[in-house]
Amino acid sequence: MLELKEGIFMDHQTSGGRFFTVTLLNIIITLFELIGGLLSGSLALLSDAFHNFGDAFSVILSYVANRIGKRSPNAANTYGYRRIEILTALLNSVLLIAVSIFLLVEAIRRLIHPQNVAGGIMFWVAIISFLANTLATLLLNRDSKHNLNIRATYLHLLSDALASIGVIISASLIFFFKANWIDPLMTLLVSGYIIYESLPIVRQTFVILMEGAPEIDFKQVEHDLLQIPHVKGVHHCHAWQIDENQIVVSLHLNLEDLPLSQTEKIYAQVEKILKTKYQIAHVTIQAECDRGKGEKLFLTGQADHQ
Numbered sequence: 001m002l003e004l005k006e007g008i009f010m011d012h013q014t015s016g017g018r019f020f021t022v023t024l025l026n027i028i029i030t031l032f033e034l035i036g037g038l039l040s041g042s043l044a045l046l047s048d049a050f051h052n053f054g055d056a057f058s059v060i061l062s063y064v065a066n067r068i069g070k071r072s073p074n075a076a077n078t079y080g081y082r083r084i085e086i087l088t089a090l091l092n093s094v095l096l097i098a099v100s101i102f103l104l105v106e107a108i109r110r111l112i113h114p115q116n117v118a119g120g121i122m123f124w125v126a127i128i129s130f131l132a133n134t135l136a137t138l139l140l141n142r143d144s145k146h147n148l149n150i151r152a153t154y155l156h157l158l159s160d161a162l163a164s165i166g167v168i169i170s171a172s173l174i175f176f177f178k179a180n181w182i183d184p185l186m187t188l189l190v191s192g193y194i195i196y197e198s199l200p201i202v203r204q205t206f207v208i209l210m211e212g213a214p215e216i217d218f219k220q221v222e223h224d225l226l227q228i229p230h231v232k233g234v235h236h237c238h239a240w241q242i243d244e245n246q247i248v249v250s251l252h253l254n255l256e257d258l259p260l261s262q263t264e265k266i267y268a269q270v271e272k273i274l275k276t277k278y279q280i281a282h283v284t285i286q287a288e289c290d291r292g293k294g295e296k297l298f299l300t301g302q303a304d305h306q
C-alpha cells in the first residue's frame with residue numbers, strides 16, 4: 001500500500017495527472033500478471049498481481065476518501081467526514097488479508113501436490129511487471145520529495161521490487177531446473193508479506209473505530225492540570241481519535257467556587273496545555289465545585305454522577 005503517511009495514508013501531495021498515470025500503470029500490471037499467472041499456472045504471479053491490485057486499489061480509495069474527508073462538518077456529521085479514510089483503509093486491508101489467506105491455502109495444497117508451471121511465460125511477465133513497477137516508483141518518488149514519511153514509502157516500494165525480483169528468480173529456476181515447488185514457496189512469501197504489511201493498518205484503524213484512547217500519559221495530564229491555580233481535581237475523562245491526527249478530549253474539572261468569567265481563563269489554560277503539550281485538537285470541559293470530587297480520572301462503575 002502506498003498510503004503510508006502517518007502509517008495509514010498516501011502522500012496527498014501527489015498531483016492529479018501523475019497520480020492517474022501511476023494508478024493506470026498499476027492496473028495494467030495487475031491485469032498483465034493476472035493473465036500471465038493464469039496462462040503459466042504460476043500462483044506466485046497471481047499473488048503478486050493481487051499485491052499490485054491492493055496497492056492500486058488503496059491509492060484510489062485513499063484519493064476518493066481524502067476528497068470526501070475534506071468536506072466541512074455539518075448538522076448531519078458534526079465531526080466532518082475524516083473517518084471515511086479510516087473506514088476505507090480498514091476495508092482495503094481486510095480484503096487483502098482475505099485474498100492472501102486464500103493464496104496461502106492454495107500454496108500449501110500445491111506444495112503437497114506440485115503442479116507444472118510454464119517458467120518461460122512466468123519469467124517474461126515478471127520482468128515486464130518489474131520494469132513497469134520501477135517506472136511507477138520513480139514517478140511517485142518525484143512527488144514525495146517533501147514527504148516526511150518518504151522513508152516508509154521508500155521501504156515499501158523497495159520490498160515490492162524485491163518481491164518482483166523474487167518472482168523473476170523463481171521463474172528462472174523453474175525454467176532451467178523444473179523446480180516447480182519454488183512457485184508455491186514464493187507464493188507463501190509474497191502472501192505472508194501482504195498480511196505482514198496489512199495487519200498494522202487493521203490494528204490502527206480498529207483502535208480508532210473502537211474509540212480507543214490515543215497513546216497519552218494521562219497521569220501526567222492530570223498532574224499538569226492540577227498545577228493550574230484554582231483547579232482542585234480532574235475526573236471523568238474521555239479521549240478518542242477522529243482520525244490518526246485529531247485527538248478529542250472531554251473531562252470534568254473541580255474548581256474553587258469562582259465567577260464564570262474567572263473559569264473561562266482556566267479553560268484557556270487547560271486548552272493551551274492540552275494543545276501544545278499533547279496535540280489534543282478539541283477539548284470539552286465540565287466545571288464543578290464538589291460534584292464528583294475525588295473520583296477517578298476514568299469513569300468506573302461506582303461513579304456518583306455521569
Ligand SMILES: [Zn+2]
Nearest residue numbers: 001051055160
Ligand atoms: Zn505494495
Ligand SMILES: [Zn+2]
Nearest residue numbers: 252288291292
Ligand atoms: Zn464530574
